Amino acid sequence: MPRYNPPVRDTRFILDRVLKIDNYADLPGFANATPDTVTAVLEEGGRFVAEVLFPINHSGDQQGCTRHPDGSVTTPDGFKEAYQQFVESGWGTLSAPEQFGGQAMPHVVSTAFQEYMISANMAFAMYPGLTHGAIEALLAKGSPEQQEKYVPKMVSGEWGGTMNLTEPHCGTDLGLIKTRATPNADGSWSITGTKIFISSGEHDLTSNIIHLVLAKTPGAPESSKGISLFVVPKFMVNDDGTLGTRNAVTCGSIEHKMGIHANSTCVMNYDGATGWLVGEEMKGLAAMFIMMNAARLGVGLQGLGIGEVAYQNAVQYAHDRRQGRALTGAAEPEEKADTLFVHPDVRRMLMEAKAMTEGLRALCLWGGLQVDLSHKAASEEERQLADDLIGLLTPVIKGVGTDAGYRIATDSQQVYGGHGYIAEWGMEQYVRDARIAMIYEGTNGVQAMDLVGRKLAQNGGRAVQTLFRIVTEEVAAAKAEPELTHLAEALEKANGQLQAATMWFMANGMKDPNQVGAGAYSYMELMGTVAIGLMWLRMADAAVAALAEGDDEAEGGRAFYEAKLVTARFYADRIMPNAGALRRKIESGAETIMALPVEAFGV
């Protein structure tokens, strides 16, 4: 059976020495995030997920959710009790506003906790995860009455939340949705239609579920411009906050999926269900994008979370399993065989996993901080900068993070050899769970198109120019430090490839947008290589500083920082060479991709 040890030491390193969150102590909420508080959150939160959520991860996968003939859904054994503990200990309230019962901690801190929760039990983490998305939308677009009515009990975890976008015939192309909303006399709306792939759509963890639903109002145009957002509670909520009658929204069936078996993925039937408009009519998509952007960062974090736990177990197995001898001669002649750790190709997989998980952790926490700064930074200029950067890199974190999570899970399974393929060892679950993150909240191909088709060009390319400038400046500063020169040069080169590819898009995309579409995915990967490279440069820089200070007090001592420097070099040597190949693929253009008629594919 797998194990999980929350990487508190690494999180602390990133928060304290890379992001230096104490620099922001005078911003709202950051005062709550003193080093002691953050340490307590990470350690106690880590203990909670490891002790309560992790033990029901594998059993939850094996048992799955069950829909009953009356449409109710029960989660696997132990989930209800664990959720109760989750609510009671307040883990869902970390970064919610104080006025609605939250702890008002910075987003960057709750991001750190979410990673741990995903590692411990991704299917479980999705229940509060969806609730948070719904809270975000209500806070952004809901009326004060709606906020007061729904948000406090969603923050506490007493009620759950969902996002209802997809329908059988449309996922990405939401302009095609058929769900209809017709106005009632009392100001409410009557919602009718079928939604599919609704995560956490029905379950037994909460006493009510607040659905946020996209629908079209009478006369709305047949495009994404005609979409409105509604709040539809499973149980009507009386004015005194008690639950009223059951609304006409039911779970028609649950899906049998490749993974995340313990999260109920529902077909939701709205049969004249009562709902209320959230925000303005026909402005629903913008509201939904608020949820979606937050959700996409959360999905990127799923790549990290699954990658981390899979990697930890591969390390343990490589340490325990003896097979073969070191190429340089027996490392432990007194044993019948050496451990897997002596084999360079096993280490290659472990080092790739280490470099990518630690790099992604830095990138995800950096992203969490940008979310904070985009709302809370002191100057408009700083808020703008943070908003630009997180807007640009959200699709990269989602796309590159989840691709990496799947690859790390696959490689970690590979370390186990045949045992990795057997269910009881638990590794194949990580691969199956990681797989969905590349698909939902917009497939990774959709992320790539969001990046090149929307984010790149916004405000005249301001965001990407900012990224280039930051990388260039930090590379220039780092080159002077001998320990950083190698990585700085590799990053400079990759940044050059990214700039060249950007120029190529500008030169060719106006004439033929397919030239950009054909290179979009490689471009996303290239920007991810640069962004994670930047994180490694910052981590290496922080490690050099810590070593110079003689910081050997914390867990791991000097060896922790020395390992960072080795891993940074590994990233430069073994990951960054991809940048040149990606640029060449992009610059080969659309011709061979678009040339063939459909018949040539055999349809």
Add this chain to the structure above:
Amino acid sequence: MPRYNPPVRDTRFILDRVLKIDNYADLPGFANATPDTVTAVLEEGGRFVAEVLFPINHSGDQQGCTRHPDGSVTTPDGFKEAYQQFVESGWGTLSAPEQFGGQAMPHVVSTAFQEYMISANMAFAMYPGLTHGAIEALLAKGSPEQQEKYVPKMVSGEWGGTMNLTEPHCGTDLGLIKTRATPNADGSWSITGTKIFISSGEHDLTSNIIHLVLAKTPGAPESSKGISLFVVPKFMVNDDGTLGTRNAVTCGSIEHKMGIHANSTCVMNYDGATGWLVGEEMKGLAAMFIMMNAARLGVGLQGLGIGEVAYQNAVQYAHDRRQGRALTGAAEPEEKADTLFVHPDVRRMLMEAKAMTEGLRALCLWGGLQVDLSHKAASEEERQLADDLIGLLTPVIKGVGTDAGYRIATDSQQVYGGHGYIAEWGMEQYVRDARIAMIYEGTNGVQAMDLVGRKLAQNGGRAVQTLFRIVTEEVAAAKAEPELTHLAEALEKANGQLQAATMWFMANGMKDPNQVGAGAYSYMELMGTVAIGLMWLRMADAAVAALAEGDDEAEGGRAFYEAKLVTARFYADRIMPNAGALRRKIESGAETIMALPVEAFGV
């Protein structure tokens, strides 16, 4: 539900115009492979697998195998009947020797049929697949009496066969096996021990199962040099060929696996089972390697087979599903949305799948032909050449082929968006099934070590020098043809990267073998890029010739060949750029991979 259409047109193109098997008509067996016979085999064989095996693929996955309290195992509904039809129509006898009831067809032809069988139902195909491996070992090392006793009924399919290598504590490192064989007075041996991960170890398809088992004889050294091979029938075979008493070999349990649910993966308990030595005592590993090399090519073919069927379904879905609009404006304004085919990033995935499956098909069939030539070519020189090349490229076909199969299955699933994650659509099964091929018959990391640690250096590097020479000569010849120049130049460059990496290994490996081990996987990928690139050069060359001849009679007409030329350019533009990155990774050496102490990984 998925569909499957055997790619007969493409197979014929490769056999007829790329490999030109009619050039070999005077070699033993090839006279049986007239164009008409081969066409009949491909079309009828393709129809058989599509109509009989494919319909029980998804149901077989859902139902899986069942072990009963008495140790017997039943396969999923329909498997027994399908197997009966398989035996009756003689599909298992294609390339077996005539003296044992086979049709003595060339291996290259049965390879083509095996691809189809895997695409239709990989779990099913493993039953006769393992039998063939056992036949190979008996034909190579068994006594004439053993061959006469077992082989005819294994060829006919009346009996099955298995390979028993792995034990709970050892897979790759077979020197550690504990299964013991002690001699009986009558010349037989008594076998005791536990074997795990035994594919097709127990089932209800055949009346007898012939196990080939590795065990150690008394006094054998504690290394792979002390291993002997035994034949252990499930039921003893009387002198008249009838079945006698049940042998003391039983299935202790079956594994619950990520995929290939319809193939029984057994723990086999040998409790003083009666067996007979195959070949010489303590020479068992060499005998097993005969099975294993054939099996590795068969596993590479699994990568191709699953990749092909997954790709076909992704194409169909991209054709059927309407979502969004072409970047260049609505392609079908009268419809509410365009098909997925208009989106460059969807096409990117489909083109990658097309380029890799067609390239792998050429490589696998080329490999099948080398197996034929290594036995049957007229001169010792030609046999040697074929043996060198297939020895070198067997780990590449296995490693690169199965990595590609998994990637193609994953990308094809991705084309389906959310539906790809749902079991009933059938795409997630392909990912789960494809995954095992990267692990068994030696993990792909073991393949990489076989390539760089054994195959490269054999006979003073003769095989790899031969490969370099062939690529160089064909590139030089192709450059003169305008349609081929682009690919030829890309291949020349990649071949240069491969040569440089080989030189780097030679210069650095003697001092420190970890320098080679650290680059082994990238080297395998690089050689695969070159080998498949060579196949694309040959296919493009054949397409140019066919177009010049005005060949527009066969299915697809000129468009078939024109698509080959586009796909060849795609391969040059979008796959070959990886070669430079792979070389750079190799030449970065072992330092960052081997530097960290185990503690730095958190154990």
